[in-house]
Amino acid sequence: MGQPRKFSPDSVLVAEIFDSLQGEGRNLGAPSTFLRLSHCNLACSWCDTPYTWDWSRFDQASEIKQWDVDALADDLNERGPASLVITGGEPLLQAQALENLIPRLAGHFVEVETAGTIIPSHALIELVDQWNVSPKLASSQNPLKRRRKTEALEAFAKLRGAEFKFVIGDDKDLAEADELAESLGLSPESVWLMPEGTDATSINEGAKRLVPECLRRGWHLSYRLHVALYGDQRGV
Numbered sequence: 650m651g652q653p654r655k656f657s658p659d660s661v662l663v664a665e666i667f668d669s670l671q672g673e674g675r676n677l678g679a680p681s682t683f684l685r686l687s688h689c690n691l692a693c694s695w696c697d698t699p700y701t702w703d704w705s706r707f708d709q710a711s712e713i714k715q716w717d718v719d720a721l722a723d724d725l726n727e728r729g730p731a732s733l734v735i736t737g738g739e740p741l742l743q744a745q746a747l748e749n750l751i752p753r754l755a756g757h758f759v760e761v762e763t764a765g766t767i768i769p770s771h772a773l774i775e776l777v778d779q780w781n782v783s784p785k786l787a788s789s790q791n792p793l794k795r796r797r798k799t800e801a802l803e804a805f806a807k808l809r810g811a812e813f814k815f816v817i818g819d820d821k822d823l824a825e826a827d828e829l830a831e832s833l834g835l836s837p838e839s840v841w842l843m844p845e846g847t848d849a850t851s852i853n854e855g856a857k858r859l860v861p862e863c864l865r866r867g868w869h870l871s872y873r874l875h876v877a878l879y880g881d882q883r884g885v
């Protein structure tokens with residue numbers, strides 16, 4: 650976990666930048682630039698981007714590039730896609746830098762992917778077009794106290810257009826998703842179930858199991874297009 654460190658409002662710690670198609674959720678298939686930020690305040694057992702935070706397995710110095718916000722905005726503005734997906738890691742650890750970066754962009758549609766453990770500032774709420782909130786459930790093996798920040802989840806639940814994505818590994822996860830959706834008062838159209846998996850076979854099997862669960866609740870199923878197409882690869 651990359652938690653206790655001070656982040657600068659003038660620079661962004663980046664793991665990777667690449668252009669691809671959004672592989673999950675409401676905008677699945679949309680051409681997008683992905684800005685993956687370094688560091689995370691959680692440590693999910695099935696994390697598919699451990700190179701953003703697990704410094705026991707990855708070399709921090711070579712995995713992180715520090716970008717000045719102006720230089721980063723220039724790079725993002727020169728790319729083709731009109732949609733920017735800010736992901737991680739946990740992007741909200743660098744919320745102040747994002748508040749400086751996003752106004753420098755050339756009118757991108759901005760999605761932020763977060764685990765929903767940090768309350769977003771009003772300034773950032775104004776700048777972000779879509780929040781993809783993915784609360785981590787029991788199978789992530791993060792202690793409940795660390796992964797469940799009720800005040801932050803309640804703040805996201807109030808945001809219009811916020812999408813809640815639950816990664817489902819087993820029945821316990823499903824029960825927890827039910828409990829959270831009820832306690833947060835989520836409308837069915839804002840909830841997505843997504844299968845856990847690191848290859849096409851596990852994703853497809855998990856997705857098939859989730860179809861009746863989505864139908865029963867009026868929830869959406871999110872595929873994981875990039876995992877199905879490329880498996881456990883970076884930058885796709």
Ligand code: SF4
Nearest residue numbers: 689691692693696738
């Ligand atoms: Fe990985 Fe995301 Fe979990 Fe952080 S919150 S450990 S980046 S899956």
